[in-house]
Amino acid sequence: MSATQQAIRAASLSVVVPIYNEETGIDALIERLVPACEGQFDSRFEILLINDGSTDSSWQKICDHADRDSRIAGIDLSRNHGHQLALSAGLSQTIGDYVFVLDADLQDPPELLGTMLQELRSGADVAYGQRQCRRGETAFKRGTAALFYRLLGKLVETDIPRDTGDFRLMTRRVADHLLAMPERYRFVRGMVSWIGFQQVAVAYERDARFAGETHYPLRKMLALAADAVTSFSTVPLRFASHLGMLFGLVGLASLSWVGWGWLTGGTVRGWASLATLVLLLGSAQLLVLGVFGEYLGRMYMETKRRPLFMIAEVHRQPAVTALSAN
Numbered sequence: 001m002s003a004t005q006q007a008i009r010a011a012s013l014s015v016v017v018p019i020y021n022e023e024t025g026i027d028a029l030i031e032r033l034v035p036a037c038e039g040q041f042d043s044r045f046e047i048l049l050i051n052d053g054s055t056d057s058s059w060q061k062i063c064d065h066a067d068r069d070s071r072i073a074g075i076d077l078s079r080n081h082g083h084q085l086a087l088s089a090g091l092s093q094t095i096g097d098y099v100f101v102l103d104a105d106l107q108d109p110p111e112l113l114g115t116m117l118q119e120l121r122s123g124a125d126v127a128y129g130q131r132q133c134r135r136g137e138t139a140f141k142r143g144t145a146a147l148f149y150r151l152l153g154k155l156v157e158t159d160i161p162r163d164t165g166d167f168r169l170m171t172r173r174v175a176d177h178l179l180a181m182p183e184r185y186r187f188v189r190g191m192v193s194w195i196g197f198q199q200v201a202v203a204y205e206r207d208a209r210f211a212g213e214t215h216y217p218l219r220k221m222l223a224l225a226a227d228a229v230t231s232f233s234t235v236p237l238r239f240a241s242h243l244g245m246l247f248g249l250v251g252l253a254s255l256s257w258v259g260w261g262w263l264t265g266g267t268v269r270g271w272a273s274l275a276t277l278v279l280l281l282g283s284a285q286l287l288v289l290g291v292f293g294e295y296l297g298r299m300y301m302e303t304k305r306r307p308l309f310m311i312a313e314v315h316r317q318p319a320v321t322a323l324s325a326n
């Protein structure tokens with residue numbers, strides 16, 4: 001066996017799973033995830049289950065699994081930090097040569113690890129899951145998600161692939177670059193695309209949630225969308241000048257119309273049209289101010305330079321981890 005083949009065989013894997021109130025699904029997840037990892041890495045893997053301030057018994061379940069299997073570790077955050085930060089907290093603890101990220105609800109099939117690994121072994125740095133269909137999700141969720149990715153594609157210069165989540169396998173160096181990006185408003189899938197290297201799509205059919213309910217109601221989806229757009233684009237700021245020009249042109253047209261009326265002896269009357277114009281202009285100005293505010297607020301929060309997350313406890317068996325023992 002050649003040296004490179006040996007190096008490949010000895011490669012290790014870290015799996016990151018963010019968990020928020022998933023008590024009903026954790027057992028099923030571990031049941032499918034462990035064999036998928038064993039199939040590719042024997043025992044050279046660690047599974048990091050990140051408890052993102054769950055209010056159910058998720059943490060208890062995580063600790064039970066960690067006690068039973070030394071390859072599983074639990075990381076408890078001090079409170080709910082949100083999916084993207086939980087993911088970043090997990091990434092910060094990984095030590096494997098490859099990092100595999102998936103959701104806890106089995107919407108992302110762990111069995112795809114083998115296919116993704118093949119892509120990485122043939123030269124890619126990132127293999128991301130691209131959804132072909134989404135089972136068990138409402139037409140509303142599918143519709144808004146489709147609209148979001150298409151809009152994002154128009155606004156953002158970074159090529160963020162459509163219909164992807166955070167389900168992906170990446171090399172150590174991509175994970176390290178990701179961790180070196182200090183921003184607070186994290187749209188992780190976009191950040192990974194921004195990093196570059198060779199990234200390939202692996203098509204999959206997204207299953208319905210195994211148990212429980214989505215933690216992405218419309219409010220959170222909108223917040224994620226705002227983070228995505230403001231993190232990767234300043235186009236909305238330019239929107240202000242475009243809107244200004246548009247209203248300038250409308251104003252000019254209106255002025256010539258009034259001027260013509262005056263010259264030809266007619267009178268232009270009507271406070272209603274005036275009021276409408278004032279309202280229109282006022283709303284346009286407020287809208288633009290709001291967009292400025294979004295960016296300004298984010299800049300303010302970034303300047304505080306607070307840590308992104310707080311880890312309350314790492315629960316793993318006291319002996320050396322399965323990975324560092326190798």
Ligand code: UDP
Nearest residue numbers: 018019020052082083086103104214215216
């Ligand atoms: N999640 C999290 N913190 C949150 C919300 C969600 O860690 O505040 C986790 C959740 O447990 C799941 C993943 O993020 O593993 C994706 O969430 P969900 O399945 O609810 O999103 P959807 O698939 O509906 O977009």
Ligand code: MG
Nearest residue numbers: 103105107209
């Ligand atoms: Mg889900």
